[in-house]
Amino acid sequence: MKAFHKRTEDATFELNLAPMLDIIVSIVPMLLLSVAFVHVTVIDTPVPQAVERAIAAANERNKDEVQVSLYVSKSGGRFVVTDTGQTKETFVAAKGEKIDLEALHKETLAIKQAYPDVFKLELNPDENFPLEEIVEVLDQVRTTAHGEPKIVIKDENGNPVETNLMFPDVIFGNVAGG
Amino acid sequence: MARRAKRGFAKYMDQRLPATFKIQITSMVDMFVILLVFLLKSYSTSPVNITPSDKLTLPVSTSTKAPDDVLKLVVSKSGIFVEDEKVVDLNDGVLDVKDVDESDTQFIRSLYSALDEQAKKSKNIAAVNEEIEFDGKVIMQADRSLPYDLLRKVMYTSMMAGYSDVKIAVYTKE
Numbered sequence: 001m002k003a004f005h006k007r008t009e010d011a012t013f014e015l016n017l018a019p020m021l022d023i024i025v026s027i028v029p030m031l032l033l034s035v036a037f038v039h040v041t042v043i044d045t046p047v048p049q050a051v052e053r054a055i056a057a058a059n060e061r062n063k064d065e066v067q068v069s070l071y072v073s074k075s076g077g078r079f080v081v082t083d084t085g086q087t088k089e090t091f092v093a094a095k096g097e098k099i100d101l102e103a104l105h106k107e108t109l110a111i112k113q114a115y116p117d118v119f120k121l122e123l124n125p126d127e128n129f130p131l132e133e134i135v136e137v138l139d140q141v142r143t144t145a146h147g148e149p150k151i152v153i154k155d156e157n158g159n160p161v162e163t164n165l166m167f168p169d170v171i172f173g174n175v176a177g178g
Numbered sequence: 179m180a181r182r183a184k185r186g187f188a189k190y191m192d193q194r195l196p197a198t199f200k201i202q203i204t205s206m207v208d209m210f211v212i213l214l215v216f217l218l219k220s221y222s223t224s225p226v227n228i229t230p231s232d233k234l235t236l237p238v239s240t241s242t243k244a245p246d247d248v249l250k251l252v253v254s255k256s257g258i259f260v261e262d263e264k265v266v267d268l269n270d271g272v273l274d275v276k277d278v279d280e281s282d283t284q285f286i287r288s289l290y291s292a293l294d295e296q297a298k299k300s301k302n303i304a305a306v307n308e309e310i311e312f313d314g315k316v317i318m319q320a321d322r323s324l325p326y327d328l329l330r331k332v333m334y335t336s337m338m339a340g341y342s343d344v345k346i347a348v349y350t351k352e
Contacts, residue, residue, distance in 0.1 A: 014200075017203050017204060017207045018203065020207060021203055021206065021207055021210065024207070024210040024211065024214055025210070027214060028210065028213060028214060028217065031214070031217035031218065031221060032217065034221060035217055035220045035221055036220060036221075037220060038229075038230070038349065039349070039350040040228040040230065040236065040245060040319075040347050040348065040349060040350070041239065041241045041242055041243050041244060041245065041347075041348055041349075041350050042241065042243050042244075042245045042246075042317055042345035042346060042347055042348070043239060043241045043243070043345065043346045043348060044243070044343070044345055125326040126326065127325060127326060127327040127330075128325050128326070128327065129325065129326045130322065130323055130324065130325055130326070131237055131320050131321070131322050131323070131324050131325075131326065131329060131346075132237045132238075132322035132323065134237075134326060135237035135238070135239045135322070135346065135348055136237075138239070139239055139240045139241070142240075142241075143240075172330070172333060174330065175330055175333045175334050175337065176334060176337065
C-alpha cells in the first residue's frame, strides 16, 4: 500500500510544450505568406481562329454539323440551332433588366437533350452586355444543375456514358469581325 | 540592532519561495494549433497565385478550373495592363479614340505592341528551350462591370498578337 502511494506521486509530470510552440511559431508565418484567402479560377473562352473557321465552314458545307449559337442582350437570350441546313430559333425574354437565367438554363438543357453529341456553343453577347452577366450565362450553359437528369452520350464503342456537361466549349463568336 | 535586522532579512531570503516561475503556455499552444489548422485549410497548392488588385472586382463563377502559369492581362476601369505594366489608359472603362486603329476599330495598337513583344519573348524562349512551348494562352482579369464591347476589342487584339486562347479569371462561388 505504501509502495502504491509512492508510485502515483511519481507519475505526475508536466508536458513540455515549448518545443511544440517553437515549431508552430515557425510554421505559422510561412503559411501566412502562402495562404490564399481569395480563390481565383478561370473559364476557358478560346476565340475562333482562321483554321477553326475553315473547319467550321467545311462542316457547314457537309450539312452534318449542328451549330448552337446564343445571342445575349439586355432584352434576353436568343438560341439559334442550325441542324442540316435547318435553322431553329428560340427566345428567352429577360426578366426586368437582367437575363432570366433559370429559363435560359431550361432552354439550354432542352437543346442539349435534343443534341447530346454537341458540346460547342457560340456565344455572341451584345456590345453593352457586362462581363458579370456573361459569366452568369456561361455558368448556366456549361453544366446541368444538381438534381437535373444527366446527359447520356455514347462512347467510341457505343456504350452509354452519363455526364453533367452541356456546352463546356464556349467560344465568343463575334470577336473576329462579328 | 542593525546586525540583528540583517540576520532577520537573511532569514527571510532563505525562507521565501524560489524566484523562478513557469509560464502557462498550454492555452497559447491551443490557440496556435487552431490557427495552424485554419491556415493549412486555406493553403494554396496551385503553382499560380493570382492576386486581383483593389480597384478590380472579378465576376463570380461556379468554375473550379485552376489557372495556368500564362501571360496575365488585366483590364480594369483605369487601364489595360500586361504583366502589371500599364499599356493603355481607360477613362472609367472607356477607351480613347487615339488608342484604336483608324482602319480597324477593334484593334488597340498599344496593347498589340505590348502583347506582340511578350509573344516574341515567349517564342524566343521556346526556340531555345524545348520543354517550353508557346501556346498563345492568356489569363484576362477583367472588371465585372466592363462592357463586352471593350473586352471584345481586347480579345481581338490579343488574338492578332497570337494569344488566341483567352481564359477569364473569376472568383470561385463558395
